[in-house]
Amino acid sequence: MKMDFTGQGGKQIVERVISYNEAKGEIEGLEKIEISGRCARECINISYGFFTPLEGFMKQEDITAVCDKMTLKDGTLWSIPIVLDVDEKDAERAEKAGKVLLTYRNKPLAICEVEDVFKYERMKMAEAILGTTSKKHPGVRIFANMENTFIGGKVTLINQPKFNRPFDRFWYTPKRLREEFRKRGWKRVVAHQTRNVPHTGHEWLMKGAWFSVNGELSVEKLQSGILVSCIIGPKRVGDYIDEAILLSHKTLQEAGYFRDDIHMVSFVLWDMRYAGPKEAIFHAILRKNMGCTHHMFGRDHAGVGSFYDPYDAHRIFDRIDNKSLEIKPVRVLEWWYCPVCNEVTYSGFCAHINKRQNFSGTMIRSMIQDRVKPTSLIMRPEVFEIVQHCATRYGFGSPFSTEKYLRERQPVFELESF
Amino acid sequence: MKKYPINIWINEERYKSLIEKGLEHLAKDVLAGMKVIQVFCTEEEKEKILKLFPTAKLDTSTTNSIELLPPEVKNKIFKLILKRKSLDVVGELLREIDR
Numbered sequence: 001m002k003m004d005f006t007g008q009g010g011k012q013i014v015e016r017v018i019s020y021n022e023a024k025g026e027i028e029g030l031e032k033i034e035i036s037g038r039c040a041r042e043c044i045n046i047s048y049g050f051f052t053p054l055e056g057f058m059k060q061e062d063i064t065a066v067c068d069k070m071t072l073k074d075g076t077l078w079s080i081p082i083v084l085d086v087d088e089k090d091a092e093r094a095e096k097a098g099k100v101l102l103t104y105r106n107k108p109l110a111i112c113e114v115e116d117v118f119k120y121e122r123m124k125m126a127e128a129i130l131g132t133t134s135k136k137h138p139g140v141r142i143f144a145n146m147e148n149t150f151i152g153g154k155v156t157l158i159n160q161p162k163f164n165r166p167f168d169r170f171w172y173t174p175k176r177l178r179e180e181f182r183k184r185g186w187k188r189v190v191a192h193q194t195r196n197v198p199h200t201g202h203e204w205l206m207k208g209a210w211f212s213v214n215g216e217l218s219v220e221k222l223q224s225g226i227l228v229s230c231i232i233g234p235k236r237v238g239d240y241i242d243e244a245i246l247l248s249h250k251t252l253q254e255a256g257y258f259r260d261d262i263h264m265v266s267f268v269l270w271d272m273r274y275a276g277p278k279e280a281i282f283h284a285i286l287r288k289n290m291g292c293t294h295h296m297f298g299r300d301h302a303g304v305g306s307f308y309d310p311y312d313a314h315r316i317f318d319r320i321d322n323k324s325l326e327i328k329p330v331r332v333l334e335w336w337y338c339p340v341c342n343e344v345t346y347s348g349f350c351a352h353i354n355k356r357q358n359f360s361g362t363m364i365r366s367m368i369q370d371r372v373k374p375t376s377l378i379m380r381p382e383v384f385e386i387v388q389h390c391a392t393r394y395g396f397g398s399p400f401s402t403e404k405y406l407r408e409r410q411p412v413f414e415l416e417s418f
Numbered sequence: 419m420k421k422y423p424i425n426i427w428i429n430e431e432r433y434k435s436l437i438e439k440g441l442e443h444l445a446k447d448v449l450a451g452m453k454v455i456q457v458f459c460t461e462e463e464k465e466k467i468l469k470l471f472p473t474a475k476l477d478t479s480t481t482n483s484i485e486l487l488p489p490e491v492k493n494k495i496f497k498l499i500l501k502r503k504s505l506d507v508v509g510e511l512l513r514e515i516d517r
Contacts, residue, residue: 306478360481375450
């Protein structure tokens with residue numbers, strides 16, 4: 001069977017990656033522009049095709065279309081601007097040069113063909129995408145902290161990131177993922193996006209989504225899979241450390257709560273905008289490019305505080321033309337513990353509403369923080385143990401990000417010096 | 419009005435201490451068999467706690483509880499409960515921290 005590499009908008013997934021040696025002649029004498037961590041992560045994503053059909057950072061017309069119509073200039077559905085912001089001096093140098101070498105942590109990363117240099121009202125972007133300009137919104141702060149000027153143009157990666165352990169085991173580009181899905185014989189793949197260590201509520205969300213997705217397919221030879229797609233990006237004090245997120249999901253499989261032929265764990269480098277419904281659309285596009293056929297959306301997907309209604313990220317799919325998004329949303333309500341049913345159950349089934357006990361991620365974090373092992377109905381003991389192990393091994397004693405972790409942790413990836 | 423709970427998770431060791439003091443009735447099942455003692459804060463106490471401990475936060479989406487307090491603060495609250503045989507200990511905790 002021929003591999004299908006069709007991504008968002010019907011465009012083929014193309015890797016814009018060449019070796020440093022191949023690029024050597026081309027980059028000699030190029031102006032260098034040092035870019036931020038967010039831009040570096042997005043440059044890597046563009047280059048591997050995570051953001052297909054984008055081949056580079058957005059030009060002004062694309063950004064305007066995203067803000068005004070939630071599409072690219074050519075009408076392809078797209079909901080979050082992917083921008084390269086630089087200071088004015090760098091922008092001037094880039095405009096003159098026409099082609100620049102993007103560096104990250106002073107190491108070469110990618111070649112950028114400068115096709116557009118422009119100013120854009122950052123808070124206009126924030127308002128259009130997030131629906132607010134309140135500085136209490138973490139996504140607004142991303143826009144507010146951007147530089148004033150932007151460069152649009154194609155990028156080509158010349159220095160592939162080397163992922164440190166334990167990330168290296170879980171790094172799959174869209175092409176590698178699709179090959180992996182084919183090898184496993186998965187006809188349908190549902191993405192579970194997470195930034196959390198899994199409690200049993202998450203586990204049942206995934207299991208419930210699998211049933212929805214498998215539908216009429218054979219159950220003698222399973223042909224549907226769950227892709228746990230962890231978001232690895234900037235962290236705040238109090239967030240679970242990245243290593244604990246990845247390894248605890250893998251532990252669910254290793255401890256047998258998921259068979260290894262229906263479950264796999266990977267990650268995406270992404271700086272969450274917490275854009276609620278618009279970010280849900282973006283996540284769907286991202287996972288479409290990664291080869292998923294379905295994407296699970298739970299309560300308050302990609303939301304923050306009370307900026308969005310908990311089910312806004314479901315409703316937005318009602319306004320999207322099916323043809324513009326070739327991945328199906330799987331909408332799920334909450335799973336809770338019911339002492340009458342005596343089980344973790346789905347809120348769409350259980351009528352003991354007054355008896356329900358909600359899973360609160362924050363509450364479970366509190367138990368872990370206090371080092372009190374939750375009951376196995378809340379969290380699998382193996383998950384609790386690996387989280388404690390990660391605290392010692394990676395978190396300077398804490399399973400949650402601390403100032404020390406943020407300052408001294410090993411980087412997720414490194415770039416080679418040439 | 420006291421409306422913001424702080425959850426003190428109860429493990430076996432702590433539960434034994436509660437039984438010794440005849441306070442086991444204070445612990446209630448909250449989530450799938452986990453026991454908890456809740457002490458409640460006023461609006462003013464909540465604000466003070468969130469300011470004193472920047473990692474702590476109010477779980478506005480579900481329980482309205484103050485979460486992610488340092489474990490040593492929770493230990494201190496638990497000890498005060500045992501000492502005072504009362505859940506009304508947040509004021510004393512804040513006074514001790516102020517000192």
